[in-house]
Amino acid sequence: MAEIICPLCGKPNPPELDECQYCQAPLKSGGFLPSAPEDIEAEGTSPLSEVEDKAGAEPSTPKPAAYPEESIPDWLKATEAGFTQPSEEEPEATPPEDLTEQIDSIINPPDSTPTSQEGAVDDDWLDSLLADAGAGEPEALSNEEEPAEKSEVEPEPSAEEIEQEVSPKEEQTASQELFDKPDWLANLEASSTIKLEGGMFGAEPGQEEIAPKEVPEEESPEPIDQPDWLNKVLPEEQPESAEEPEEGLAAAELPTWLEALRPPEATSPTGPVEDISSAEVVTAGPLSGLRGVISAQPSAIRPQKPPTYSIKLRVTDEQQARMQMMEELLADEGKPKPLPAQHVITSQNILRLIIAIVLLLPMVWMIIGKRQQTSMPQPGNVPGVVDFTQSIQNLPPGAVVLVAFDYEAGFAGEMNLAVTNVISQLMNKNAYLTLVSTISSGPAMAESVIKATYTELGGAQEGYVDYANLGYIPGGTMGLLGLVNSPKSILPYSLDGSNVWAGAPLNSITSIEGFSAVVVMTNDPDTARIWIEQAGPKLLGAGTPLLIVTSAQAEPLIRPYFKSSPAQVQGLIAGLTGGIAYARTFGNTQVNGEWDAFSAGITISVLILLIGSIAGVLVKMLPDNRKKES
Amino acid sequence: MQQVLSLLSDYLGVLFLILCLGLILFYIFSGRITEKISMRSIQAFKHFRREVDLAVEAGKRLHISLGRGSINELQGGSAFIGLTILDRCARAASNSDRPPVTTSGDGIIMILSQDSLQNTYHSLATEDRYDPTSARLTGLTPLAYAAGAMPPIHDDYVSANILAGHFGSEVALLTEAGERNRSLTVGGSDSISAQAVLYATSDEPLLGEELYAAGAYLGEGTAHTASLQMQDIVRWILVVSIVLGAILKLLGILS
Amino acid sequence: MKKIFPITNAVIAVISGLLVVLGYFFPTAFGGIQATLIGWAIILAAFGLLLGVFNLFSVHWKKARNQGTGQIYSLVLLISLGLTIVLASISGPTGALSLWLFNTFQVPVEISLLAVLAIVLVYAGARLLARRPKWNTILFLVTVLVVLLGTVPLLFIGEITPLNALRDWITQVPAIAGARGLLIGVALGTVATGLRILIGSDRPYGG
Numbered sequence A: 001m002a003e004i005i006c007p008l009c010g011k012p013n014p015p016e017l018d019e020c021q022y023c024q025a026p027l028k029s030g031g032f033l034p035s036a037p038e039d040i041e042a043e044g045t046s047p048l049s050e051v052e053d054k055a056g057a058e059p060s061t062p063k064p065a066a067y068p069e070e071s072i073p074d075w076l077k078a079t080e081a082g083f084t085q086p087s088e089e090e091p092e093a094t095p096p097e098d099l100t101e102q103i104d105s106i107i108n109p110p111d112s113t114p115t116s117q118e119g120a121v122d123d124d125w126l127d128s129l130l131a132d133a134g135a136g137e138p139e140a141l142s143n144e145e146e147p148a149e150k151s152e153v154e155p156e157p158s159a160e161e162i163e164q165e166v167s168p169k170e171e172q173t174a175s176q177e178l179f180d181k182p183d184w185l186a187n188l189e190a191s192s193t194i195k196l197e198g199g200m201f202g203a204e205p206g207q208e209e210i211a212p213k214e215v216p217e218e219e220s221p222e223p224i225d226q227p228d229w230l231n232k233v234l235p236e237e238q239p240e241s242a243e244e245p246e247e248g249l250a251a252a253e254l255p256t257w258l259e260a261l262r263p264p265e266a267t268s269p270t271g272p273v274e275d276i277s278s279a280e281v282v283t284a285g286p287l288s289g290l291r292g293v294i295s296a297q298p299s300a301i302r303p304q305k306p307p308t309y310s311i312k313l314r315v316t317d318e319q320q321a322r323m324q325m326m327e328e329l330l331a332d333e334g335k336p337k338p339l340p341a342q343h344v345i346t347s348q349n350i351l352r353l354i355i356a357i358v359l360l361l362p363m364v365w366m367i368i369g370k371r372q373q374t375s376m377p378q379p380g381n382v383p384g385v386v387d388f389t390q391s392i393q394n395l396p397p398g399a400v401v402l403v404a405f406d407y408e409a410g411f412a413g414e415m416n417l418a419v420t421n422v423i424s425q426l427m428n429k430n431a432y433l434t435l436v437s438t439i440s441s442g443p444a445m446a447e448s449v450i451k452a453t454y455t456e457l458g459g460a461q462e463g464y465v466d467y468a469n470l471g472y473i474p475g476g477t478m479g480l481l482g483l484v485n486s487p488k489s490i491l492p493y494s495l496d497g498s499n500v501w502a503g504a505p506l507n508s509i510t511s512i513e514g515f516s517a518v519v520v521m522t523n524d525p526d527t528a529r530i531w532i533e534q535a536g537p538k539l540l541g542a543g544t545p546l547l548i549v550t551s552a553q554a555e556p557l558i559r560p561y562f563k564s565s566p567a568q569v570q571g572l573i574a575g576l577t578g579g580i581a582y583a584r585t586f587g588n589t590q591v592n593g594e595w596d597a598f599s600a601g602i603t604i605s606v607l608i609l610l611i612g613s614i615a616g617v618l619v620k621m622l623p624d625n626r627k628k629e630s
Numbered sequence B: 001m002q003q004v005l006s007l008l009s010d011y012l013g014v015l016f017l018i019l020c021l022g023l024i025l026f027y028i029f030s031g032r033i034t035e036k037i038s039m040r041s042i043q044a045f046k047h048f049r050r051e052v053d054l055a056v057e058a059g060k061r062l063h064i065s066l067g068r069g070s071i072n073e074l075q076g077g078s079a080f081i082g083l084t085i086l087d088r089c090a091r092a093a094s095n096s097d098r099p100p101v102t103t104s105g106d107g108i109i110m111i112l113s114q115d116s117l118q119n120t121y122h123s124l125a126t127e128d129r130y131d132p133t134s135a136r137l138t139g140l141t142p143l144a145y146a147a148g149a150m151p152p153i154h155d156d157y158v159s160a161n162i163l164a165g166h167f168g169s170e171v172a173l174l175t176e177a178g179e180r181n182r183s184l185t186v187g188g189s190d191s192i193s194a195q196a197v198l199y200a201t202s203d204e205p206l207l208g209e210e211l212y213a214a215g216a217y218l219g220e221g222t223a224h225t226a227s228l229q230m231q232d233i234v235r236w237i238l239v240v241s242i243v244l245g246a247i248l249k250l251l252g253i254l255s
Numbered sequence C: 001m002k003k004i005f006p007i008t009n010a011v012i013a014v015i016s017g018l019l020v021v022l023g024y025f026f027p028t029a030f031g032g033i034q035a036t037l038i039g040w041a042i043i044l045a046a047f048g049l050l051l052g053v054f055n056l057f058s059v060h061w062k063k064a065r066n067q068g069t070g071q072i073y074s075l076v077l078l079i080s081l082g083l084t085i086v087l088a089s090i091s092g093p094t095g096a097l098s099l100w101l102f103n104t105f106q107v108p109v110e111i112s113l114l115a116v117l118a119i120v121l122v123y124a125g126a127r128l129l130a131r132r133p134k135w136n137t138i139l140f141l142v143t144v145l146v147v148l149l150g151t152v153p154l155l156f157i158g159e160i161t162p163l164n165a166l167r168d169w170i171t172q173v174p175a176i177a178g179a180r181g182l183l184i185g186v187a188l189g190t191v192a193t194g195l196r197i198l199i200g201s202d203r204p205y206g207g
Helices: A037-041 A047-056 A074-083 A097-107 A124-135 A155-166 A170-180 A183-191 A210-219 A228-233 A239-243 A256-261 A317-334 A347-369 A385-393 A409-428 A442-456 A477-485 A525-542 A555-563 A575-585 A594-620 A623-629 B002-029 B043-058 B076-092 B107-123 B142-155 B171-180 B192-201 B208-217 B222-251 C004-025 C027-065 C071-091 C096-131 C135-151 C161-172 C174-198
Strands: A400-406 A432-437 A467-472 A517-522 A546-550 A571-574 B061-067 B101-104 B135-137 B158-166 B184-189 B204-206
Touching: A347 A594, A347 C096, A385 A409, A385 A546, A385 A571, A385 A575, A400 A409, A400 A442, A400 A525, A409 A432, A409 A442, A409 A517, A409 A546, A409 A575, A409 B142, A409 C096, A432 A442, A442 A467, A442 C096, A477 A525, A477 C027, A517 A525, A525 A546, A525 A555, A546 A555, A555 A571, A555 C161, A555 C174, A571 A575, A575 A594, A594 C096, A594 C135, B002 B222, B002 C004, B002 C174, B043 B061, B043 B076, B043 B158, B043 B184, B043 B204, B043 B208, B061 B076, B061 B107, B061 B142, B076 B107, B076 B158, B076 B208, B076 C174, B101 B107, B101 B142, B107 B135, B107 C027, B135 C027, B142 B158, B142 B171, B142 C096, B158 B171, B171 B184, B171 B192, B171 C096, B184 B192, B184 B208, B192 B204, B192 C096, B192 C174, B204 B208, B208 B222, B208 C174, B222 C174, C004 C027, C004 C174, C027 C071, C071 C096, C096 C135, C135 C161, C161 C174
Parallel strands: A400 A432, A400 A517, A432 A467, A517 A546, A546 A571, B061 B101, B061 B158, B101 B135, B158 B184, B184 B204
Antiparallel strands: none
């Protein structure tokens, strides 16, 4: 027994089954019904041929449709009657005239002149449809059928003529037929077919053969009465109409480019994949009489299990490899990369250690050994030292000197030599030292230096008494400006709480120019400049010397003030060099290895700089490093 | 002539200030400021923006050091620039997991930096992110300040160090700590010795008055751009004056 | 209220700054008010110092309480701060105990830091050319070497007189010239910063 082709998936099924064993689509109930076996073998069967096959196919028993007769208009009843006439009775019978008239009346309004006279259409699928409509009429509608009126026979000879013309105009006719069909018919045809092969667009080579194959199949059905409206739709099939344009319409000769745009169903219509000749005829609704469509009857659609399709992708090996690579990349993104552990001992740390050892060891050795091989600086060769010494020497005994301790504790190693010598000279002069400071650690530094210096001088145990430590001046430059204008108001008391301005010798001093000298000890060039700029003009006007003790780093910036004309700074001692030179002015030459250690440190530093620079350049010029940089 | 010169020398400062102020106001209110002025590219400020973005992305923080200059002194100008940079960096890095940390060597600058951070977070409606201890006074003496600023560089996941303010040669300790921590160091100071040290030790130094152009380069406002233009004009005036004065002195016209 | 504070702050700052500046140039008219304002500023600066110490305490208190790196150092700092306050309060700022603390701890530690600074600078100078291979870096290094060689007599070599003269010339002519130029630029920047604050466009004081 012939297998039933599933209308949904197209797979063959045993005839005894009601549902497809693959996709569970109904095989025998309405809607999509399997086609005849001989139609399966035919490749690319056209819808026309399939529709024709319906005429020869075993008619299915249409199920009665229970429609309330009152709801159906008469014209539709007539239409239905025409479509639902059983094909068994008159398989080759001409469609009833009333049917064609009804269809004609539907499609062509009364005022439109039918042009069906122009020629019948070799519309095979429609012929078969009409034949089937007469063969497969439902029983329910059979009572509603009205005697079909025979359509005019005029289309018959035109159908014969058209059949004759089909062979020479195979593709054009087929395409034109399909193109000229009403949209709803074309859509119905398209929806009722399932393609077995070929794309949806573009005519495939095989499809071009469909039309020729249709020719022999088209010969099998007997000509039927073509309705007038159908003849009107296909005027080009009549040889006269091809040349005579219709009213307002040009001949439907499509340009090649437009034909190329046609979907393949239009150009070379393929037959429905499935054979719907045995499909149930719709007995109710506007689609009544048609096969292979979903009936409007509620029972036509069975709820069924949706077909399961394989979701397995076809993945090539290359795609698989790329997919794995992507997965690995994405997986790495989520993984926190462990930070490389920073080694405590790196090459840089080792280098620093080596430099420190190379620099410090010789210096320590020289200090421990108290070497004195390097020539000491001469006071005359160090600018500012001689003038500083003269300024101190010119002070009268018991002079009131303002001493500003503005150098940080860290620079004590460099500056203490000069500072202690200056303080010692002032103490030798019995000068009254007024100690101030614009930095927070200054008062402590001042106190410490005074005590240490006096102790070195072999002073009394109670310490030096001719001094007043006025403490810290807050406000930086503003405080200094206030001190310059009115020191008493800025620093009214000393650190021990006594009012030093009340008694001698400070009671005679009202402003900064009242002091005999101002000695500023600072390591910061900005502090020195502030003193010079704030206090310098007043001191210069009063002839009070401004003497500065500074570090080597500030000396280049302070020396222009010393060398200016008039000199804003009357004496300058800078760094260890100035301190040693100053100490030599009054014969205080200390042999403690400091100068030799300083010299050694400078020499080794120069060597390290030279070697390090050359080595760095050479390492950079290595090919490996060049490649890395490039 | 002498009287004129005397009068001029007495009020030269006022005239100078009036000139500067006039130029700033002119450029602020004139239409020329709306035109994009061409500013030469300064690599350090490019690093500013990049490092802020990197710090936000990497979940690290910025360390901004304002130096030890007090606003009572001449070095206060650089401290204010540091506060401007702090404001910009705090705004840009406000959504970072780790907000910026500020160190300074002066009490008033520390208070101002706290205030600046608080205002920044307040304006961004993220006041809950403000931490008063993110602005720290690390020491009252230069070396104590440097020693106190080194641990935040080492310990607090700092990705970049921005040193803007008054420093001395002790800034080398900060740059060294940054290099050990493998963090970028960008710095500028008004001190000559600090600039020399920064040139040798930092990744991107700001020399001379490049530090004072920070506001204009970081888009702080029209006033900063206007003051930058004022500086350019006045600089040329000073150059011409110095050269003219040297020529006149050489010719013996000026005594 | 929140809107009034910023405006008030700006008004106070602008007026105070203008009065101080005018006091410099017109001392007869504005000298008195200038001195008063400067006096207030000095008091505020001193109070700022105290606030800084308090901030130092609070930061390290927080670090000492939270377990983490540097906790022990914060503890040491807090203990040292407390001891210093106590001892200085007992003996006075220039008393024996205070000076002992100063001479035993602060001076040696700061001198050591400066020594470390010297080593850091030498190390940085040795790597400078490799780090920044430019012509101005070479000029920088050559200048450093000339100044160092001209500062003191070299060990086993002695004094190189031409280098002394060259060093003097470098430090007094091109170096000072460059420094003066930088300082002029810095001064201009400072003036611009001050003027921006005076006109109220820059408000580092908040608001």
